[in-house]
Amino acid sequence: MFIILGGIGLAACDQIHVQFEVLKYFHPGLFGQAWWISPQFMIATFFMYLGAFVLKKERSDFDSKEFKFAILWFVSAYFASGIFADHPHLLAVIYLLTWFFRMVRSREGNSLIGFSVILALAGTGAEGLISNAGFFVYTKPDFLLVPIWLPGLYLHGAPLIWSLVFNSKH
Template structure:
């Protein structure tokens, strides 16, 4: 791993972890998520390190997936990356005030994902996003099952029905980060 790549991954871990932690705070603020421990700035001590790890590992996981399918990286410019980042954080943030929309919010977020996906011609991206949309909520359901937090109004097992759609948008951001950094 080159020094440049290491630097990119560390910066992704730091800023991605902080960004995801702030998104988590949106869910806490709107009463969607109740953490069992609020000892670190209103969140559990393990949330920031977990999100930093996720951010650190996300792009390499996508690259591995993409390369196994012989796919080329997306060509993502700075403006596109900024728009993709904004779209991801917007999709995450709207779930706070619009949680009560339930299935309608899930459908709207999924439709927005399809629109965002449409311009991308990248082998395996749909499957990667769908895998994230399954594994992410499954991981959150597991963590909730351990009693570390709880969604206050779950309607898809222990998680909200719109949660997989956030992971769909996350998959696009990961691919765009890869395209920008490649």
């Protein structure tokens, strides 16, 4: 179920980038997005969850407060990437500093830090490849056909995925 919700939620967040003209799809459909966005985000959600599941050593009970907080951080970071897209280097620094602050305050330790960095590298690389393949384009890319702040957005997405890996045994 979380894979479907991830596809829908991430497609909704992607609308922020479409509406703020941070990116454009070459064959847009509904609301400027391509038809394949939600399925692609469902696949991404699955692989992100799988990575978190493999790397998360200690599983506790589901913490709805932590989950809601992670959603708020991630959606806020997405909005910031739309609002402040004209200031990519400043946004990248703010993402990095706020992520660092979150990690210092986190109880999760080095495993979450490692997962965050892996997700930032893999997600940014995947978006660069998809863009290079001609499916979409960022309107102001800085490197590898993506904005400099994109890894920071993935850094803030990592705690959200991480919070989904919990102990299901009671």
